Amino acid sequence: MDKETKRAHHDLGGVSKFMCEPVDIEPHGLTAFDREVDALRQMLAAKKLMTVDELRRGIEAIPEAEYHRLSYYRRWIRSIADNLMVHGVITETELRAELEGS
Numbered sequence: 001m002d003k004e005t006k007r008a009h010h011d012l013g014g015v016s017k018f019m020c021e022p023v024d025i026e027p028h029g030l031t032a033f034d035r036e037v038d039a040l041r042q043m044l045a046a047k048k049l050m051t052v053d054e055l056r057r058g059i060e061a062i063p064e065a066e067y068h069r070l071s072y073y074r075r076w077i078r079s080i081a082d083n084l085m086v087h088g089v090i091t092e093t094e095l096r097a098e099l100e101g102s
Helices: 032-046 052-060 064-069 072-086 092-101
Strands: none
Touching (some): 032 052
């Protein structure tokens, strides 16, 4: 990447701020939430309601402050929800009602 090209906030490779932080290489298990989000993504792909590319684009579109605040799978669920609303599978009103009811 040349020096004139602005790096997107999700593009952290080689950023010195993050290079000094140790990388956790220990295996760690997934939470029930992580598994459920992954299963949802797989079901949506199988039903041709969302592609992996749409998931990635949705994650990359999350505003910077929120992107850095959210965990890995919370970024996924944010992207999934946004994609489902864009495709008209759910409405924002339906999503808010479900979130308020849980």
